[in-house]
Amino acid sequence: MRRIDVIAISLGIFAIGGITYFLFQAIGFDGLSAGVWSQALLVVVVLAWTLTYLFRVANKDMTYNQQLKDYEEAVLQKRLEEMTPEELEKLQQEIEQETDNP
Template sequence: MRRIDAIGIGLGIFLAGGIFYVALQALGLTSQDAGVWSQAILVGGLIVWLVTYLARALTQNMTYNQQLKDYQDAVLQKRLEELTPEELEKLQAEIEQERKEASGKTES
């Protein structure tokens, strides 16, 4: 995120608080009550955002993690494409051997 984006988001949240405040006053709340409720709405929104952020961080479902996975997949795909047919057959035979060994261990 760029610095200007963070400034824009902060300004947007500040303006949203002001809009909530004015709207609540227009609905008939006193100045003090409108201030309390507009703050409560903004704090509630912040808590919801924080919970969603933590959920994405804990499940590693964030942009960086996705970019890293895509990069690793692309590198592996490029390496596979560069293998000669003989090397590819050898690799497939090794994988089959490991699968047989792994399935033999799980049956025991």
């Protein structure tokens, strides 16, 4: 996630908090109760958002991990393309030997 995305999401959460406060007041809550409930709702939303982040970290489903995987695959593909036909045949034989003799 880029820095500008985090800023936009933070501003969005702040705006949602204000809108929620006014909605609770429009429903009939007094100012103090509307503030408490809108703040409680925002805390729940932010905690849920944080938990989704921690879940992605635990599953290694982050942008950095994906970039690293893509880079490794590109390097291996480039090495494979640079190999001569003899080297490819030798590699194929080694792979077959490894699969036959686990």
